[in-house]
Amino acid sequence: MKTTRTDVAGEVVEVGPHVKDFKAGDKVIANLTHKYGGGLAEFAVASESSIAARPSEVSAAEGAGLPIAGLTARDALTKIAGVKL
Template identity: 60%
Template sequence: MQPEPLRYGYGRRSHRVGPGVKDFKAGDKVVTYLGLEIGCGLAEYVVAEESMTVVKPPEVSAADAAALPVTALTAHQALTDSAEIKLDGSGKTPKGAALKSPFGVKYDVVIHCTSDIPWSTFEPNLSTEGKVTDLSPNLISYLIFKAKFLTFSKKQLAPIIIFSKRENIDFLVNLAKEGL
């Protein structure tokens, strides 16, 4: 009796795809998001959901492909989903385009990448409807988020939780393919 393959990581060394897989064939090099528990990685064999997987173009290195589903996807979602910035350039407001100096400016969007800065630092520096997207949320972040939501505050703290879509991964892979 053979052991069950691991859910993620190295499984049985077989060159086949699962039943019902339509978009890939055995031996395809792919980029995939493996879920919140795993994130991303680099493996020769892995079990992944077809709906979260795209073919890796030869122009994208294996190392870059391994980093895209979490690092680039986190940045992409922070900008597009949470901060609601349109990456095609159509969402740049005249006020936003004119900002030159950080002194005295109230911010519409802050991407918070550390856990050492408290909400009390951000709040006075936000515009009336400013938003802080927290990339490393903790319990306090979630409590502040709920309090702001329940009090109908226009200033927001938005803890980010990655919800990957195949089209997001495909978009990022194509950017990497073009060297962007």
């Protein structure tokens, strides 16, 4: 059984050898893949491409809601309104 949820905010604990843009201690938000999920677990694994730095003025609670809101807005602009990004 997998742990569900995909939108998370937290702190980087460890990075792999090929990670360039993040280090342990960085505050981040991420959209985990639906295949693996893990957002409700104490620790989760995310690809570097699914992570963004969390600005200091954004709380973890606020940051956790940003991925799905941002992706929904992007889809509305590109798929419904026809905006080219």
